[in-house]
Amino acid sequence: MPPNYEELKKSINRASNWRERFDAVEELGKWKHKRIIDVLVYRMNNDAVYKVQEAAYRQLKNFGEDVRLPARNEHELIKDANKVWSRIKKSLPADHTYEDFKEKLKKMRLDLYDTYEGDKGADFDKWLENTWATAATRRK
Incomplete structure (x- = not known):
């Protein structure tokens, strides 16, 4: 686990900063751990910004995880x-x-x-x- 895991976990959940989420995904991708895999799977499946989803997918594939990249949302990214x-x-x-x-x-x-x-x-x-x-x- 990275020494700054808690900080990265906060960053990966910042709704108003996709770049910070993206950077946190990239950093977490350097550490293969069950908790990190869970966080990356969630971000891959639930982030509103497709670039972040793609980054999480890429990191999970690098870990050897059997994952599929979700389809890009072409509609309203945030409800209402x-x-x-x-x-x-x-x-x-x-x-x-x-x-x-x-x-x-x-x-x-x-x-x-x-x-x-x-x-x-x-x-x-x-x-x-x-x-x-x-x-x-x-x-x-």
Whole structure:
């Protein structure tokens, strides 16, 4: 077991930081132990960011575990995310900009922001701007 196991276990469960989860998976992959395998199996099957799932899968395969990479979730990564986009958009002034929306999303729901940013990669800004543009607005 790594000497910093408890710290890595906290990092691997940080909902609002996919990079920290990814790095923790990579670090834990250096230590083959039943508890670590259990943590990696859980992360492989349950992380919202596919890059983290892939990293956990890769580490488990390196350990010789008989695992299958889950299919990539092409739908809503976090339950009711569509409602959140609309709520945030409706909470802003009618003449707000995409940047206003993006900043408020970061402040209110960093977990959502981080998860989708990790999932979409280089296409994140384009995807988020489209999501903002199509989200429900205030009724007039």
